[in-house]
Amino acid sequence: MDTGGGSNFGKATKTFEVYDVEDNPLKVYKTQIVNGKYKTTTEEICDEDIDKMVCRVMNNEVVAISTKEITEENVDDPELGESIVGQVSWSVNGEAYSCDELVSEQDCRDDRNTSRVLIPFKGRDGDFVSVVANMSNMSQNTNQKQEVMRMFRVTKPSVVITPQNDDIKRKVLGTYTTLRGKKYTDESETNFEIAENSTATLSAVLYPEFLNSDEYNISYEWYINGTLYDTQKTIQYAPSADSHISVKAIFSQDNETRRALRDVFGLLESQTIPESFTQTIQLDVIKDYTKEESEADVIATVSHNAPIYIIFLLKMTLAIAVMLLIPSLILGTEFSKENMK
Incomplete structure (x- = not known):
C-alpha cells in the first residue's frame, strides 16, 4: 500500500x-x-x-x-x-x-x-x-x-607548585632543535632558581582546575627541608640557601556526601576516605657576584684616578710609621733583657 x-x-x-x-x-x-x-x-x-x-x-x-x-x-x-x-x-x-x-x-x-x-x-x-x-x-x-x-x-587529582612572581625562574636544562631547525629552551618542571635576598611566592594549583574552587574541602601542608612551614594555598618564602620544598594537598569529602555515596550508590566508607597528593621542587639560590665585582671596581678606580701627590703622601706616611715602629721594637727588647738580669 x-x-x-x-x-x-x-x-x-x-x-x-x-x-x-x-x-x-x-x-x-x-x-x-x-x-x-x-x-x-x-x-x-x-x-x-x-x-x-x-x-x-x-x-x-x-x-x-x-x-x-x-x-x-x-x-x-x-x-x-x-x-x-x-x-x-x-x-x-x-x-x-x-x-x-x-x-x-x-x-x-x-x-x-x-x-x-x-x-x-x-x-x-x-x-x-x-x-x-x-x-x-x-x-x-x-x-x-x-x-x-x-x-x-x-582522573586522579594532582597538585603543581606554581611560581606567582618573576623572582623565581625555571632552571634551564639546555636547548633542543626540531627537524625544521627551530630551537627551543628545555626548562625543568621541578628545579627552580632565585637570586639571593629575593622572596618567592608559590601557589599550590590543583588539577582538574575546578578543584581550586573554594567549595571543595582542600587543606594544604607546605614543607621546607622536611619541616612544616605553612598551611595556606599560597606561601611566601625568602631562602637563604638551596631549599627542598614540597606541598601536600588533602581532599576530603564531607560526611553528607560520604553517606549519600554509601546509601545511594553502595560505596563502602573505606572508598571515600580523604585522599592526598604531593609535589616536590628544588629551589637553588643564585649568588649575586655583580655586587662584589662592583665594590672591587670602585677601589681600583679610586686608586687609578688618585693624584700623584696623594700617592706620594701615602707612601711617606707608611715609611715614617715603619721607621718609628722598628726602634720601638728594638728598645722594647733591650728593656726586657735588662729586667731579666
Missing part, C-alpha cells in the same frame, strides 16, 4: 547530526545533595579547554548529564527536555543505564528515562568512560533517531 506524499511513517530512519566537538549537545553539570538525594545544579563543568573534548572527572564523583541546557528557569522542571526529544535512552560503556527516584526525585523517574541522567564515575586513574544518549523524535510522519556521545576520563 502506497502511503503517498513521500511519507516515511512506519519506517525507522537514523540521523547523525554533525557538530563541533566543542559544541557537544550533551552538557555536564555539578550536583548537590539535598536530604540524602542528588539534585542537579546550574553550574556547568567540562566546558573549557581540553575538557570540552574529554571531560575529566574524579573517582566517586557524581555528575548530571543533560540533552538540554539547564537554566534557573527549568532546573526544577521534572519534564525537562520532553519537548525536545520524544524518548531517550542512556548507555554507559555500551551498557544500558538509567537512574530512578532513589537517586534523584528531581531528575530521575521510576517508570521512564528522562533527558537528564545522574552518573557516579568509579574507576582507576586513566579509565575512559563513554556516555551515549539515544534519542528519538516520533510523530505521525517521522520516526527519527539520533545518537550523541560524550567521553569522560577518570
